[in-house]
Amino acid sequence: MRPHRRHQYGPAEDSSRYPKHYSCTSFKDIQDLLNEDPISLPDSPRRPSLLHRARSSSVYSPRAAAVSSGIFSAVDIPNAGHGGVVLYFTSLRIVRKTFEECRTVRSILRGYRIQIDERDLSMDSKFQDELQEIFGTKKVSLPKVFIGGRYIGGTEEIKQMQESDELMKMIGELEPSDGTYAGICGECGGQRFVLCELCNGSHKIFSKYGFKSCTACSVYGLVRCPACFPAYRRRTSP
Template sequence: MWLRRTKSGVRIHNAYPPKFGCTSFKDVHSLIDDGGGSPKKQPAICHRTRSVKSFLRTLSKSTFPENVAEEPEAEPEPEPDPDIRIPGAEKLVVLYFTSLRIVRRTFEDCKTVRSILSAFRVPIDERDLSMDSGFIDELQRILGLSKRSKLTLPRVFIGGRYIGGVEDVRRLHESGELKKYVEGLPVAEPGTCEACGGYRFLLCVECSGSHKCYSEKAGFNSCTLCNENGLIRCPSCSSSSASAPPL
């Protein structure tokens, strides 16, 4: 026997959601804002980028104060006197360069100049600053530069006369003027030096390349015959430049 369904006496208020009073979405921020006011404006992207950069700059200065200190700038290199000469080097080419590859551009410039000069088959006195630091002081004295001046390589002297760097040599070579500078120089003997293999330096016989000599009275002292690397200039391939002693 089925029970008869009766109407419940409990009434449910607010059974339906309130009507949405906004006719458009332009007032949606006012409905979801907790404070009931207008929504806060977010900073623009450019403004936020400037704020981040400013924060990082301040953080860098406070965390790494050594970054703030600026290194003293080297003195700019003055224009060399065109009448600069090396006495006693009238019959050869003197090239100051470096064989180290630490700075790629400098190494490539030195390599370019050496290739250009070697094509003329003239005697070249190559003075590698990386093999003997004494060449640095020597070149600075020749050019009249101070210790703080910026020294760029390579530097070329032809017949004792200062020619310039890589750009000067390249410009003279392309115009054909460089050939006129080397016309009066003697012809170099072909081949590589058998004594040093073309390195222009040998181990010091006195200290065997250690740059230290021992004596019973004074103990160990620096060798006076070689440079700081325990090397001496090769007497075979440096004989052509014997008339041009270091300044």
């Protein structure tokens, strides 16, 4: 038996069987790939200033469309008739990043020695309800800062405004503070909370029907210091 010989094609037959530009349906033509023009990336837009972003950006669904226009929009904050600085934060260390950001913003604001209405969500869950009412959502990050009845922002906005002196300018436009929130209170020691006088911190009140929960304090038996917050004296009075 003659051995099987591999068929060899001549130059003419080889060129006709295998074209010069070979293409495959599974892969892109290498020659076309090399001839393609490089993709030109668009120029990154210039980062707008904080004031421009404050006027043009929108945040959460607001309370009665109060915060829909973005940062610096007027907000109806519960129990904030003083018109000063309101800070929603937490003192718990459960989430380290949130705790560090809250401590940073709190330290920045306290450095101006101004009127600060500090609302610690870890001390009273009613502050969480206030934030949900303001922003219209349960997912609200901390901290949140309001100055003069306007929503300012969180950690990033406060840091940028401090570096550009915008924060000092905005604070300077507030009414003069009587120093109620800036100093150390002799009644609460600067903690802004005291034991409830109605239940003596037990969060329970005895009635003819038995024990019931105290409605004047938080679940921890604490109320806001009446010396720091005179508006809360009526709530804690028997």
